[in-house]
Amino acid sequence: MYNIRALKIVVVVLTIIVTHWLAYCAGASPVEPNSDANVGLIESTLKGLNDATGGLQSYQCEVEYIFRQPVLDSKAVRTGALYYARFGRDSRLRINFDTLTQDDGAQQKYAEQYIFDGQWLTHIDFQIKQVQKRQLAEANEPIDAFELAKRNFPLIGFDKTDDLKQQFEINVAGEPNRLIQLQLTVRPDSIYKNDYKSVEVWIDKEIMLPAKISAVSTEGDICEIKFVKPKVNEKIGEKVFEFTIPDDFGKPEIIPLGK
Secondary structure (H helix, E strand, C coil): CHHHHHHHHHHHHCCCCCCCCCCCCCCCCCCCCCCHHHHHHHHHHHHHHHHHHCCCCEEEEEEEEEEEEHHHCEEEEEEEEEEEEEECCEEEEEEEEEEEEECCCCCEEEEEEEEECCCEEEEEECCCCEEEEEECCCCCCCCCHHHHHHCCCCCCCCCCHHHHHHHEEEEEEECCCCEEEEEEEECCCCCCCCCEEEEEEEEECCCCEEEEEEEEECCCCEEEEEEEEEEECCCCCHHHHCCCCCCCCCCCEEECCCC
16 A cells, blocks of 8 residues: 555655755744735745746655554655656656665565656566556657646645645645745545545745655555655656566566556
């Protein structure tokens, strides 16, 4: 389950560029929810997110994904790397997970890869030596990673402001240090009502880009993403997105569009 949620959230937050991870510190200064200052800060923050990400051509970083299940008192931490790049009208996405730490256990090697080429999403699982290829678009109608993300998760800063407000009640929860903390509560008629209860985003005020994103699912699971050592608009060659399937793997499972 956490692998699926990892993919959904990582794909989204790759579109929200950060220059470094800033830890959230206790003692946030609360902002009056309905005050003019709160409304103005929300508007300027959403505009800043759009402006900051408008020129994105490539992005790469180390990534840490944390999945908690409070009911089961369990926690899983995945680490790896993420790559995104545009080549003309086409885009590519690759997520390599390398390690897994479960609860209080030791970190172990745990390799999984996700590669998206605008048409096919390929999942390579090195533990069970299996490959799944899922078609997400027609060959002549490829989709960008942004669109792939939008199908599964709210695109904070990429939806139109009015659309975002229709789906969420947005408030500024505080301004700890250099951060703006936004609290998004899912509205009863939201398209995300069956998936998420709330989303929190911590934004670096100096660069107007998120430093952290956390989401609570309707089941009470908590998904959190951190980015480490990001590089924005630095050249990424197409070879980064190439892959080969080892000879000892089973035959790939092919899932055509519509299934």
